[in-house]
Amino acid sequence: MEKSEEKESKQCEDEVSHLALDIGGTLIKMVYFSSSSSSCSTSAQKNGSEKDGIDASSENLNYSFLSGRLHFLKFETKNISECINFISSKHLQHYADVLCSSSLLMDGIISNSYLLRGSVNPGYRDDDALANDKNIIKATGGGAFKFADLFKEKLGIVLDKVDEMSSLVAGANFLLKAVHHEAFTYMDGQKDYVQIDHKDLYPYLLVNVGSGVSMIKVDGDSKFERVSGTSIGGGTFWGMGKLLTKCKSFDELLELSRQGNNKVIDMLVGDIYGGTDYAKIGLTSTTIASSFGKAVSENKELEDYRAEDIARSLLRMISNNIGQIAYLNALRFGLKRIFFGGFFIRGHEYTMDTISVAVNFWSKGEAKALFLRHEGFLGALGAFMSYQKNGITDSTNQLMEQHSSMPKSLFCTGNGFDSSTHADTKDNGYIECKVQIRN
Ligand SMILES: Nc1ncnc2c1ncn2[C@@H]1O[C@H](COP(=O)(O)OP(=O)(O)OP(=O)(O)O)[C@@H](O)[C@H]1O
Ligand SMILES: CC(C)(CO)[C@@H](O)C(=O)NCCC(=O)O
Numbered sequence: 500m501e502k503s504e505e506k507e508s509k510q511c512e513d514e515v516s517h518l519a520l521d522i523g524g525t526l527i528k529m530v531y532f533s534s535s536s537s538s539c540s541t542s543a544q545k546n547g548s549e550k551d552g553i554d555a556s557s558e559n560l561n562y563s564f565l566s567g568r569l570h571f572l573k574f575e576t577k578n579i580s581e582c583i584n585f586i587s588s589k590h591l592q593h594y595a596d597v598l599c600s601s602s603l604l605m606d607g608i609i610s611n612s613y614l615l616r617g618s619v620n621p622g623y624r625d626d627d628a629l630a631n632d633k634n635i636i637k638a639t640g641g642g643a644f645k646f647a648d649l650f651k652e653k654l655g656i657v658l659d660k661v662d663e664m665s666s667l668v669a670g671a672n673f674l675l676k677a678v679h680h681e682a683f684t685y686m687d688g689q690k691d692y693v694q695i696d697h698k699d700l701y702p703y704l705l706v707n708v709g710s711g712v713s714m715i716k717v718d719g720d721s722k723f724e725r726v727s728g729t730s731i732g733g734g735t736f737w738g739m740g741k742l743l744t745k746c747k748s749f750d751e752l753l754e755l756s757r758q759g760n761n762k763v764i765d766m767l768v769g770d771i772y773g774g775t776d777y778a779k780i781g782l783t784s785t786t787i788a789s790s791f792g793k794a795v796s797e798n799k800e801l802e803d804y805r806a807e808d809i810a811r812s813l814l815r816m817i818s819n820n821i822g823q824i825a826y827l828n829a830l831r832f833g834l835k836r837i838f839f840g841g842f843f844i845r846g847h848e849y850t851m852d853t854i855s856v857a858v859n860f861w862s863k864g865e866a867k868a869l870f871l872r873h874e875g876f877l878g879a880l881g882a883f884m885s886y887q888k889n890g891i892t893d894s895t896n897q898l899m900e901q902h903s904s905m906p907k908s909l910f911c912t913g914n915g916f917d918s919s920t921h922a923d924t925k926d927n928g929y930i931e932c933k934v935q936i937r938n
Contacts, residue, residue, distance in 0.1 A: 514567075517886055518591050520582075520658070521666065521878035522642020524710035525734055526842055527574045527582045528879035531591065532932075534567040568929040571876050573842070576642060583653050635659045639666040639882040664715060666881030668723045671705050671838060673884055674873055678930075682838065682869045685851035686859070693869060704834045706825045707877065708841035710734030714828050727828045729821070733843030736817045743813065744806035752810050753847050759811030764804060766792025790816035811849075818850050822857025822868065829858075829866050837868050842875035 518531040574582040585591075638650075638658040650656040674681045680692045705715040705723075712732040717723045740752040762785075768777050769784030770793065776783045791812055794804075825837050837858060844850055851870055858868040873880070 515589060515591055517883060518586075518636050519661075519879055519883035519886070520636065520638040520640075520643070521663075521876075521882060522579075522638060522640040522646060523576060523878070524641060525576055525737070526709075526875070527576050527579065527640075527642065528842075528876050529570070529572040529574070529582065529585075530876060530879040530883040531570050532567055533570060567932060569932050570927075570929045571873065571879075572927045573875065579642075579646060579649065583650070586654055586656075637661050637882040637885050639663050639878050661882040661885045663878060664713065664723065664725050665721065666878040666885070667705060667707050667713070667840070668715060668717055668721070669881035669884050670873075670877035670879070671717070671840060671871070671881075672700070672720060673880060674871060674877070675700055675838070678873070681872050683872070684855065684867060685848065685870055686855045687852070688848065702832070702834055703836040703838055704825060704829045704832070705877075706821065706837055706839045706841075708732050708821055708839060708843035712821055712824075712841070714825060716828075716832050716834065726832065727824065729824055731817060731820055733841060736813060736843065740810055740813055743801065743809050746806065746810075749845075753814075753845065753850075755807045756810035756814040757849060759805065759807030759809070761787070761808065761812040761815050763808040764793050764812040765790050765815070766795075787815065787819070790819075814850060815853055818853035819857045822854040823861055825854075825868075826858050826861040826866055830862070835866055837866060838871060839868060840871050840874045840877045844870060844874050846870075846872075846874070 514534045516532050516534075518529065521528040572585070574585070634655055635657045636659065639661040640663055643658045643660045647658045647660075650658050675695050676697050682695055683690050683692045685691075701722075702716060702718045704726075705713075705717050707713045707715070710733055712729045713725055714727040714729075715723050716726045737749050737752065740746065740755075744752060744755060746752045746755060765787045766789040767784065768782045768786045768788045769775065771788050772784065774784060782788075821839075825839070829835070829837050839851075839854060844854075851868075855868040858866050871877070
């Protein structure tokens, strides 16, 4: 393609800025902002008084607003080349150093909406800039270290590493403060959104259930301590589930678990106590006494068990364990609210129900398990927001949420990009928002 044609074709795509990555042990999470395609304008329009995509009514002397989307995408880390191809197909790497010279501030709320302030450069960089090797994007997670050379080699991108725990906390704080209907409880099939009072947010326990589990006591905006963790997490569920059931995808394993009956494999209190409760110590006959315990006394091979029942027992064992350790840590520090994030949760009803029951059971109703709508993107959002540290320092509200659409399949089309090959559309989505830009 001729250079001029290439430039022209880029001008017809969404205009992208502020890309951040969280490269975890199992999944890569990506967040980026793009001005909506309707705002894809000609240079004449851009330079003229009519600015497509910019809400003129919101303009003031210093700022105007650019409508767009905050995109959320995930890829499997083992298929990192798909992430690299996506960045390349969308030309995202070319916006990298524009981003570092710009800034974002997102720490407040305007009438259930949030506003992202930054200097978004809607233009395109010249060929010299495209050719230089100073493209830098914010990245967190272990993969920001592990794959730094790969990104440099394949895309000419330098990964600017952001601490994983700081990113998780920044992402969670932002979501809890700025996004309406972000946190919810889930119990007995009922989902209830919880309105968070900004002045009464801290302290809380953040439990991020990724491949492994991190438990972080959060006391303020950048005030936190990782107080515990466990290696029995999402990777354990997926890894053991894959071996035991032979299923091919995480979603298949979750679906199996939905149809299973854990009592077939788990040893219940009633199995030990002849069908009765052990009331003296508060255990009902249906309480699991020993996960997978029935397999010991029954003369059965793995093949004799239904994959559904194995998946159910496994999910219950791991979710219970996480709920219990989370509660014990909340108890250690007198924390009443426990927020669960990470892609293991996956908005899966049975997972959330099991965790809620565990927290409720152990705390005797004192502590509450809360879940987050953007559960898997805490780290990526935190890294995304770290762009703000490079620039403007005033701190009014920055990202205006107009309409949140999660989960949703979109924007994985075009540019020869096949959504079905690399991205699980159930988890990809976007938030409609406005970026405040300096005039
Ligand atoms: N499509 C999927 N493919 C694989 N795992 C998935 C998928 N969807 C959800 N999961 C679950 O999410 C977990 C990964 O969650 P997450 O992305 O939050 O962690 P990570 O960043 O990869 O791990 P870590 O933070 O420990 O490095 C997996 O271990 C699995 O349990
Ligand atoms: C190592 C990390 C932080 C990588 O994300 C995560 O997988 C984790 O918290 N694992 C649990 C490690 C532990 O504390 O036992």
